[in-house]
Every structure is written in C-alpha cells, then in structure tokens.
Amino acid sequence: MTVTDDRAAVEFRQSIDMDSELERLLESAAVLSYDPDQEIDWDKPLDPHKYGLNPEWSTLYGTPLWDRMTEQQRIDLTRHEVGSIMSTGIWFETMLQSMVLRSQYSADYGDPEFRFALTEIADECRHSLMFSKTCSKMGVPHYRPRRLFHELARVFRTTATGEMAYSSILVAEEVLDIMQRDWMRGENVLEEVRTTSKIHVVEEARHMKFARMEIKEYLEGISKPRRHLAAFVISIVAAIIVDSLVNDDVYANAGLDPEEAKAAAKSNTHHQNLMRMSCVHLMDFLSEVGLLTPSAMRMYRTVHML
Template sequence: MTIAPENFRATLNDTELERLLESSEQLSYQPDDEIDWDAPLDPTKYGLNPEWSTLYGTRLWSEMSEEQRIALTRHEVASIMSTGIWFETLLQHLILRSQYSAPYGGSEFRWALTEIADECRHSLMFSKTCAKLDASDYRPQRYVHELARLLKNVANGEISYGCILVAEEILDVMQRDWLRGEDVLDEVRTTSKIHVVEEARHMKFARMEIVDYLKGVSPTRRRVSAYVIAAAATFIVREMVSKDVYANVGLPRERAIAEAKANTHHHNLMRMSCVHLMDFLSEAGLLTPAAMRMYRSVHML
C-alpha cells in the first residue's frame, strides 16, 4: 500500500525549510570532536538515569547491588541505542524514497539529505558508544525486523513521517533527562545532547510533512494512517529494551521480565514522555479509537 504520491502534495513552506537548513549549519556537532572514545569509563556512573531503568522501583531492583544496577542501565542504554540505529537506518530509507522524484534544487530535497547525514552521524556515535560500553549487539526480534523491512518498502506520506516522529519523540524526552543526569556516564550525556539538539529540527520537519500530507485526505485514509503509525509505535516501544539485557547482567530472566512488565513507575514515565506527541497526533486527526488502544497497550497514553 503506497500512500499519497508526491505530486499530489502542496509545497512545504520554503522559508521554514531554509530556517532548518540554516540552523543545521550553525548548530550541529561532530561526535568525534565532542567525545573521547579512548578514555576509560567511570565505573561509578550509570548508563542512564536509574529512574529510567525498566526495573527501577521494583522488588528486584531493591535486591540488586549497586554494581548490578550500573551494569543493567548500561545494557539498557546500549539496547535503546541499538534500536535507534535500527530505526535510523529504516527512516533514512523512507526519506530517500520520499525524495526520489523531488526537484534536486529545492530546499526540501536539500533538507532531506541534511537529515540523512545527521542520522548517519547519530548511528555512528551510537555504535561507538555501544562498543565502548562492551554491551551485546541487541536487535529487534526477527519478526519485527522483517515487518520493518516491509514497512520501509511500502510506506509513504504521513505514515513515513508519522513513524519517524513517534520514534524520535519518545527518545527525546528520555535523553533530555539523561543529559542532565550527573550520575550518568559522560559519553551518554554527550551523545544525548547531540541527539536532542539535532533531532529537534528533524521532528519539526516531520510534523510539517505530516500536516502537509494530510491536507484534504479522506477519513478512510486518515484512519488507516493512524492505525499503521500506532502499530509501528508499539513495536518500537516493545523492542527498545531487549529482554536479553537481564540475563546478560546476571539477573533471573523470567522474573526480571515479569517485574519490568508490571512496573507502574516505568509506565508513568512512558506516558509522560508521550504527552506532546499525543497532543500533536490528536490535532492532526491521527488519534483514532483504534490507534488509542494500541498506544495504551504500551503505556504511551
């Protein structure tokens, strides 16, 4: 199913696109200049704010030693970054497809290539961070990986940019907390700062694209798009922290999975991180009853 060929769209505001391009020129980072990849990790610091751990506040967390907590958060952040690499690879494919027939001299085309360049740098810095953390190469489950392969080959229009937006919005709130965490590894704080600053532009562009693609569409198309975006969001959230992280740090796997699944503290953090996203989806007419059920299933709503 292909949604909305490009020649049926209105042209995005060139002034806004030029502002994004100017911002990218003035405020972008080179991770290799910001991070000392050879410096030893601080053994006392977490991979992410302890409050963002999937087990924080559970009975198992209270039984864990400080070393286990630090190790768990490092594997959790490595899993989240690995999921980020997976999804950034997918979204680059989506953006390239959307621009395949675009005017090559246009500001939208130039912005799209700028965003892809940003995503390549982000994936490289996430990859280097995971290697420095010496964490396992976490991947989505095989069936999710294959569903995403289908999505990147058939999605278009507001579905493409809706999927991009939900993934980036969820990570944005997490990383804003991580970059302020004095007990978080410097490497994670710096990568979070870079990602937050540069993804703010990407999210603005995604919102612009979604609104543009939805102008004058039928109610049926809007419902279908809302459902596909919500389905993609649920898979992204479920795959962010691999179930393998628990055994990899010496925790009882099944007990850890059960306690994480029932962790209301983490559920509340997820809902908090999605407030602005849900507001936007509602305004865009993409928060249908069917989509809301899916978001609630992963505590995004």
Template sequence: MTSVDPRGRTDVFAPDRQAVARTLLDSARTSSYDPVEEVDWETPLDTAYHGASPEWSTLYGTSYWDEMTPEQQRELTRHEAASVASTGIWFEMILQQMVLRDFYAKDPTDPAFQWALTEIADECRHSIMFARGAAKLGAPAYRPRRVVVELGRGFKTLAFGEAAYAAILVAEEVLDVMQRDWMRDERVVPFVRTINNIHVVEESRHMKFARQETKERLAGASWARKQFNALVVAIAAYAIVTSMWNEDIYANAGLDAERARREAKANEHHKAMLRSSCAGLMEFLHSAGLLTRAATVFYKRANLI
C-alpha cells in the same frame, strides 16, 4: 502538499514548507556536531557511572531493583542504554530509506530536498555514534525480534506520506524526552551524556520537519485515509517502543532474567514514565486526526497512553 509552478512541475513544495526547510538548514549550519570530535571515545569506561538515568530503568521502582547492589543497578542501566541505542540505529536506517524514497527524483534546488539530505547525513552520523557508544558500554549487539525486523522491512518499503513521517515523529519524540533527562544527569557516564546532547539538539530539527510533513500530507486527506494511516503509525509505534529494551539485557547484566522480565512487565513506574514522555506527541496526533479508537488500542498496549 505540492503546488504547480508556471512550467507545469508538480514537485514544487508549498511556501510554508520551504520556509521551514530554510530555517532548519540555517540551524544545521550553526548547531551541528561531529561525534568523532565531540565525544570522548578515548577515556576507558568508568563503571562508577550509570548508562542512563536510573529512573528510566525498566526495573526502577520494583522490589528487584531494591534488592540489587549499586553495581548491579549501574550495569543494568548500561545495558539498557545500549539496547535503546541499538533500537535507535535500527529505526534510523528505516527512516533514511523512507526519506530517500520520498524525495527520489524531486527538485534538488528546493530547500526541502536539501534539508532531507541534511537529515539523512545527520542520521548516518547518529547511527555510527550510537554504535560506538553501545560498544564502549560493553554491551553486545541488541536487535529487535525477528518478526519486528521483518515488519520493519515491509514498513520501510511501503510506508509513505503521513504514515512515514508520523512514525518517524513517534520514534524521535519518545527518545527525545528520555535523552533530555539522561544528558542532564550527572550520575550518567559523561560520554553518554554528550551523545544524548548531540542527538537532542539535532533531532529537534528532524522532529520539526516530521511534524510539518505530517500536517502537509494530511491536508485534504479523507476520513478513510486518516483511519488507515493512524492504525499503521500506531502499530509501528508499538513495534518500536516494545523493542527498545531487549529482554536479553537482564541475563547480560547478571540478573535472574525470568524474574526481571516479570517485574519489568508489571512495572507501573516505567509505564508512567513512558506515558508522560508522550503527552505532547499524543496531543499532536489527536490534532492531526491520527489518534483514532483503533490506534489508541496499540498506544495503550505500548504504555504510551
């Protein structure tokens, strides 16, 4: 929501948005990390550890999981962690472009403008951190399906306002809950726990800004606009979440890929984990008027409701 200052400028941010931005800038000055220094990149990978909490594995709770050896289970979670990280990189690149486009040619003296650049700097560091982490886990480059990549290309070019910021929030909220579990789990390899801790701390600021922006942009929005953008955000959420666990992880972990994909698709435990991770997010989207009937269809298909 913009306001007009005495000189007639219309890119001046509302006072509450400025206050949030100042708070986030202060937090960034005192609680930010340099992954190059903080993460142990030198110690060789210890394969006695998981790459992620086993309970978050797409096969945990299935008959196939019970048949796997502990070594196979750990190998799978390492590939799954790398796949999630790779998806995170893909979406963080979309996020950076949307934020840059949103703040293009706006008032650089405004705290919100400065926070936007701070967030982009964070995301650049995070993407490099995820890339190095995936490589250290011994995984190949996992990318979304071609159709999703092309949809993302269109989304980053066309999405604006609440559609952009609510989609950012969806991606970060799902990652946040997973990574809070992983960073506390002593079964997870230490360098991945450090990566997750850094991301959780710094992304908490990004999520606060995304919530604020979403609410600001929706102020006074028409019913039709809310209906349209609710659907856009839900489709984006479906594309993001269904891309997190690349189907190639099973073959690369030495498993029967066809059976693994079949059991993962029917895994009620994993679906329940996703739904529980999104409870707060869905409450926010509902309060913002973005949890419409049409949007709910896509959230259910992605197992977020």
C-alpha cells in the same frame, strides 16, 4: 496522493511559507551540528561508577527487585538498557534514511525540502555511528529486535510513504527525546551517554519539526478512510518500537534472573508512567492532526504511550 490531494498540499505549503521554514532549518543545521568524534573521547576509560542512564529510567527502578540489586548490578543493567535503546535507534534510523531518501527520489534537487532531507540523512548517519561506538565502548551487545519485528520493518521501510512514513519517524524521535533530555543532564550518567544524548536532542529537534511539517502537508485534504488507516498503522509501528527499546536479553546479561526481571519490568507502574509522560506532546500532535483514532488509542495503551 490524488489530484485533489496534490492541490490541497500545494495550497497548504504556500499558506505556511514552507520554503522559508525549511531555509531556517537548514541555517540551524549549519550552526547547531556536532561531530561526535570531536565531542567524545572514545579512548578515555569509562567511569566505573556511572550509570548508563538515569536510574529512574531503568525498567526495574521502583520494583522490589531493584531494591535487592547491588550497585554494580544496577550500573550494569542501565548500561545494557541504554545499549539496547541505542541499538533500537540504529535499527530505526536505517529505516528512516531509506524512507526519507525514497521520498526524495523524484524531488526538485534545488528545493529546500530536498536539501534538508539529505541534511537529515547525514545527521542520522552520524547518530547511528555514535550509538554504535558508544555501545562498543560500554562493552554491551549490539541488541537486535525480534526476528518478526525485523522482517515486518523490512517491508514497512520499503512500502511506507507520505504521512505513514513521516509519522512513524516522528513517533520514534519523540519517544527518545524526553528520555534523552534527562540523560544529558544526569550527573550520575556516563559522560559518553550524556554527550550522545545532547547531540541527538539538539539535532533531532530539527528533524521533528520537519516531520510535523511533512505530516500536515500530506494529511491536507485526504479522505477519512485513508486517515484512519494511517492512524492505525502508525500506532502499530509505535507499539513495535516501544516494545523493542529494551531487549529481554539485557536482564540475563546484567546477571539477573531473566524471568523474574521480565515479570518485574512488565508490572512496573513507575516506568509505565514515565513512558506516558514521554508521549504527551506526541499524543497532543497526533490528536491535533486527526491521527489519534479510537483504534490507534487502544494500540498506544498496550505499550503505555497513552
């Protein structure tokens, strides 16, 4: 930030009493945090009749191919899909931890912001561990993003700061939030997925509030060119995250013809509408803070977030 930006950020922080908000988030973390090893019985056999996620959230639900699939193929597919989504979550959480820790490198170690940032990192470590163990328990591969995306993300996590870093964090968390709110209530969903979803939803609510506060602080008083550049970069990150959620290999691993399945998923308007629904609150926030520019909107539309 420039000197002017720093002054604006300080004034913004004082105007909303950010320290009090952060103390409340820390109090919430002390009361509403979970140990996955206490909440989940990792040795209990999987229920063979339960889906990995609500069938309605499958990328093939609502297509003629879905109608032709056997019940076992549907169960297998949703387990691979949720495994891919969890693996993508781990991938992004490692980036998130790196960006948050870097943002606090020169922080005041007595500041509530520093303490909450480290609390968030601790939460994300537990989330990654529980996602990893859930994938292993389901017997699905630990899916990885495309090599190009993996390498681009390596650069981004090393260089992203300020509003770009925290907006990217918010995007990833918001996209998963609506999905997991459905999964945690799904009576036909694996208990392990329901529990991990509940833990993630509850603890990420704090993280999303923190990210919104940080974004507003960083955006206070910035120039129009910087705001437009940030909006476009964030939209690219969002598109990569959404495109990476369900790996193409899930279809072959579920016993389906991969080319037919990929074509069906690509044209599935039901799933596209669910994605737009998931992103309504995110788009409202980005619009509110001036990060929903025309170029960013075009990018969001390519992955059906808008």
